[in-house]
Amino acid sequence: MKKTQKTNKEKESNTKTQTKESEIFASCSFSSLGLHSTLSEQLQERLGFEAPTLVQAQAIPVILSGRHVLVNAETGSGKTIAYLAPIIHYLQGYNPRIERSHGTFALVLVPTRELCLQVYEILQKLLHRFHWIVPGYVMGGENRNKEKARLRKGISILIATPGRLLDHLKNTSSFVHTNLRWIIFDEADRILELGFGKDIEEILDLLGSRANESVEMGKSSEFKRQNLLLSATLNEKVNHLSKISLENPVMIGLDNMKMQPDSSVNQTGSLGSDVDEDLDYSIKSVNSSSGDYRLPAQLVQRFVKVPCGSRLAVLLSILKHLFEREASQKVVVFFSTCDAVDFHYMLLSEFQWSPYSQFEEELKQMFLKCKTFRLHGNMKQEDRRTTFSAFKTEKSALLVSTDVAARGLDFPKVRCIIQYDSPGEASEYVHRVGRTARLGERGESLLFLQPIEVDYLQDLEKHGVSLTEYPLKIIDSFPLHSQMHRVKKFVSLESHPWVVSLQTELESYISAEVL
DSSP: OHHHHHHHHHHHHHHHHHHHHHHHBOSSOTGGGTOOHHHHHHHHHTTOOSSOBHHHHHHHHHHHTTOOEEEEOOTTSOHHHHHHHHHHHHHHTOSSOOOGGGOOSEEEEOSSHHHHHHHHHHHHHHTTTOTTSOEEEEOTTSOHHHHHHHHHHOOSEEEEOHHHHHHHHHHOTTOOOTTOOEEEETTHHHHHHTTOHHHHHHHHHHTTOSTTOOOOOOTTOOSOOEEEEEESSOOHHHHHHHHHHOSSOEEESSSOOOOOHHHHBOTTOOBOHHHHHHHBOOTTHHHHSOOOOOOOTTEEEEEEEOOGGGHHHHHHHHHHHHHHHOSSOEEEEEOSSHHHHHHHHHHHHHOEEOSSOTTOGGGOEESSOSEEEEEOTTSOHHHHHHHHHHHHHOSSEEEEEOGGGSSSOOOTTEEEEEESSOOSSHHHHHHHHTTSSOTTOOEEEEEEEOGGGTTHHHHHHTTTOOOEEOOGGGGGGSOBTTBOOOOOTTOOGGGOHHHHHHHHHHHHHHHHHHO
16 A cells, blocks of 8 residues: 555656656757757757757747847746857858858857856857857956957857947957857846946947848858847836847747747748747837746745844854755855845854853854855956856855846756845846746745835735745754753744844854954
């Protein structure tokens, strides 16, 4: 009987896994989308993709068809591969082969230096067997003269932050972009939120790539300019950018349509007329789309309401619970300022306490037994790069960060996102939690709110984001000086023995550090 029950449970578990995968991945192969066989092999061997995600399966054939595209999809859905793969597919097929002296064929604009490096890393892996296609990047914080030298030699696919790209377009005469065929706006909403709108418009003007402008390509290409815009959220600024940069575009991801690419895509990657009709749209549809944000179904979203004086003790308690529950995992905690990141990094890295008695100094041990990293905009570029790489490779670690890490960055196996300082905009909430539950992996997010901030939940609900309350009963499970404590029913959080004891220890530690 027990064996039968176990078999049934295993079947149920397998069914759930298959259902989850079917919601993330398409029932087709990369080669069936029209990609070159060698490139399809690279996607599997170098990046571990057995099959395309639904977003990739929808976007790749459309991009291969040469149409302008607007992709609106949840974070962690594989958008980077969706635009890089078609570009590489075409560049590897040029006959004669492209050369460095031909300059830049594809330009990828990203909001941050961290995302620039991440896209570059993925691109390097995809180009492993296409050595004649040269990847490169230019971004703020790097040596301009070294960048000029690389541009002079020639970069086939260039990843750039807007400000630095505009600088080179104006001042680097050796930057060859006469053969430019693709312009991609990755994380377009974030690019605009960071105030690069005017830079983008100037870039479009300098490259002659506004909508309705006829651009003749160099002799190495018979195609017209193709612009691609990718964004996790849609707003008025993104709508404006799409109007000025995209011409008669195809929309990917705004509805819940799940294409079956095998039935509508032929081997050349063109769309069947019925699917093309479904996807085709007027730019006005951006305005008429719902304000709901797209978040992974496997993301568990919670909030915790904590008075100001108990926030730090509750944060440490939750972190302790997470790492004791599952030692091998990654957690990211977001703060609103660089100073807050530095303070909490110091505290979480060094805070010790005794589980037996607060007076037994020799028995003290690390409160959190995990590696801790920090990331914020005031750090030197090399330090940020080192942190990014180190946290990415760790199996178990804690990262405290400002929003510099909230957009586009793909840290594998991040299990939980904690927003200690609530984000100002609902859209920023989406991009923070987007660091977990990527590509079908399970994940959870926790939003800290003070009692006066609970109205923020209503703002999220307006966009279809609903949170449940986090059960703070976990603090009852911690032994106080090696003794399990009994808590009276309905005791306030501020009066809870564990919180009071931990708060006292924290105050003592912080006072000692300040003095």
